[in-house]
Amino acid sequence: MSVAPLLAIENLSISFPLADGGTSTPVRAASLELRAGEMLALVGESGSGKSLTAHAIMRLLPLQARLSGSIRFKGEELISAPESRLRQLRGHRVGMIFQEPMTSLNPLHTVLKQVSEVLYVHQGLRPNAARARTLELLELVGIRDAESRLGAYPHELSGGQRQRVMIAMALANNPELLIADEPTTALDVTLQEQILELIGELRRKLNLAVLLISHDLTLVRRFAGRVAVMQSGNIVETNTTAALFAAPQHEYTRMLLAAEPTGYPAPVVADSPDILTIDKLRVWFPVKKGFFKRTVDHVKAVDEVSLNLRAGETLGIVGESGSGKSTLALAVIRLISSTGGAVVFFGQDLLGLNQKQLRPLRRDLQMVFQDPYGSLNPRMSIGQIVGEGLEIQGVAKAEREQAVIAALLEVKLDPEARQRYPHEFSGGQRQRVAIARALVLKPKLLILDEPTSALDRTVQKQIVELLRELQVRHGFSCLFISHDLKVVRALSHRVLVLRYGKMLECQTAESLFANPQHEYTQQLLKAAFASSVA
Numbered sequence: 001m002s003v004a005p006l007l008a009i010e011n012l013s014i015s016f017p018l019a020d021g022g023t024s025t026p027v028r029a030a031s032l033e034l035r036a037g038e039m040l041a042l043v044g045e046s047g048s049g050k051s052l053t054a055h056a057i058m059r060l061l062p063l064q065a066r067l068s069g070s071i072r073f074k075g076e077e078l079i080s081a082p083e084s085r086l087r088q089l090r091g092h093r094v095g096m097i098f099q100e101p102m103t104s105l106n107p108l109h110t111v112l113k114q115v116s117e118v119l120y121v122h123q124g125l126r127p128n129a130a131r132a133r134t135l136e137l138l139e140l141v142g143i144r145d146a147e148s149r150l151g152a153y154p155h156e157l158s159g160g161q162r163q164r165v166m167i168a169m170a171l172a173n174n175p176e177l178l179i180a181d182e183p184t185t186a187l188d189v190t191l192q193e194q195i196l197e198l199i200g201e202l203r204r205k206l207n208l209a210v211l212l213i214s215h216d217l218t219l220v221r222r223f224a225g226r227v228a229v230m231q232s233g234n235i236v237e238t239n240t241t242a243a244l245f246a247a248p249q250h251e252y253t254r255m256l257l258a259a260e261p262t263g264y265p266a267p268v269v270a271d272s273p274d275i276l277t278i279d280k281l282r283v284w285f286p287v288k289k290g291f292f293k294r295t296v297d298h299v300k301a302v303d304e305v306s307l308n309l310r311a312g313e314t315l316g317i318v319g320e321s322g323s324g325k326s327t328l329a330l331a332v333i334r335l336i337s338s339t340g341g342a343v344v345f346f347g348q349d350l351l352g353l354n355q356k357q358l359r360p361l362r363r364d365l366q367m368v369f370q371d372p373y374g375s376l377n378p379r380m381s382i383g384q385i386v387g388e389g390l391e392i393q394g395v396a397k398a399e400r401e402q403a404v405i406a407a408l409l410e411v412k413l414d415p416e417a418r419q420r421y422p423h424e425f426s427g428g429q430r431q432r433v434a435i436a437r438a439l440v441l442k443p444k445l446l447i448l449d450e451p452t453s454a455l456d457r458t459v460q461k462q463i464v465e466l467l468r469e470l471q472v473r474h475g476f477s478c479l480f481i482s483h484d485l486k487v488v489r490a491l492s493h494r495v496l497v498l499r500y501g502k503m504l505e506c507q508t509a510e511s512l513f514a515n516p517q518h519e520y521t522q523q524l525l526k527a528a529f530a531s532s533v534a
Helices: 049-059 085-089 112-121 126-139 159-171 189-206 217-223 242-248 252-256 326-331 355-362 380-393 397-410 414-419 427-439 457-474 487-490 507-512 519-529
Strands: 009-017 023-034 039-044 066-073 095-096 177-181 209-213 226-232 235-239 273-291 294-311 314-318 339-346 365-368 445-449 476-481 495-497 502-508
Touching: 009 049, 009 189, 023 039, 023 049, 039 217, 039 235, 039 502, 049 066, 049 126, 049 177, 049 209, 049 339, 049 476, 066 242, 066 502, 095 159, 095 226, 112 126, 112 226, 126 159, 159 457, 189 209, 189 519, 209 380, 217 380, 226 252, 235 242, 235 326, 235 457, 235 476, 252 273, 252 457, 273 326, 273 476, 294 326, 294 339, 294 476, 294 502, 314 326, 326 445, 365 427, 380 397, 380 414, 380 427, 397 414, 445 457, 457 487, 476 487, 487 507, 495 507, 502 507, 502 519
Parallel strands: 039 209, 039 226, 095 177, 177 209, 314 476, 314 495, 365 445, 445 476
Antiparallel strands: 009 023, 009 066, 226 235, 273 294, 273 339, 495 502
């Protein structure tokens, strides 16, 4: 006798009314089953309907959404369940890890308050018991020095630390079903492995069912028991993980599996000069305690890092979340203050310049930030966003317009799109806009901070190929920050490994991937390129 599924979705359709009276149906007749103790991965490109399907389980959709079909949890129909019953299930019997922790966590509440709230509501724990359980959960999900983080606010945590707080909240009440929507997007490869091993351990120990939504097929292959593939709102193929990766049946599945970043960057010219030299750069943040807020220690985010970068070269910077990668980049372009060392760009020490002296150099120093949606002004059109830097640099309006059109064409976007706004674009398109905004100024140094972390594999491959093509065309140098070592290998000439603010090693990409010297680098590569099925 077969065991009844814990979660059964049958012929689920989700539609939204349009302003012109029509209807959009992003999810169409989707069906899947999930049994207790099983991990099912739902994969597909951005916009395929994965997150909508997941949010529908707990009815976390906009009010105008119309659902048809059936969603049953332990035999109980959820589509028609009253809100009071859904509140009992949410965060208790069903936990959810949301895709973007910065927008899911309350910026006004500490980590302790946010995790404790789940324990108060569903278990009625007293403050001391809730604090102890919160500390246990933070340690469980791998937050270093967890006790010191209890009073931290979301903006004081790295992207990976925020993601781990979200996971702690989802696991707080030992749910029967865990919905994990891109739970490892902001994490480095070793953390990805640790988090999914943790979820796997809880799955086995508690007979926890996990619906994993991910664009990282390497992780899916290692940890999921079954895979459902979604395209344009339809589930086109479902199979065991081993069978699907060995012999995909649907053409779309075959395309997804083939969409891995490949190739290498064009070689750097032999006598190419150094354009950037960093010497013993330090970024230390003071730790203040007591009534008088005296400095008792320092967080050494970047500690005595030295490197050089040649014209036309890409240096990949890798390391776990909190290792100092983004802090290093922000210090180089003076968006945060350093506490020592030198950053010499074309013979000038940037750390010794005031803001007036620095402004003319801004044109040559451009950065593409990690979250394109957060870094693009939602009130400005694409044309205004891309042209803003030119306006600040005093470029005439007519010349500015032509430069914006040329930049959008270079990143393979329709110039007519310059009248539209960021929310009207997909994640991959927004990333192209962010790249166009940086390239329109013809910089000599481009800093890319996790530009592909939130993108599905097909779009990652497109962005990697686009960046290689643009570097050949314009000859800019690049600091490329990423936790995705496959993307780093496809883009970088050399790779620098950071951990806890310290530089562990820096080699050519070929040497580092073939023969890593440091034990930590070996762990990173093992986690990134392992492919065993769970």
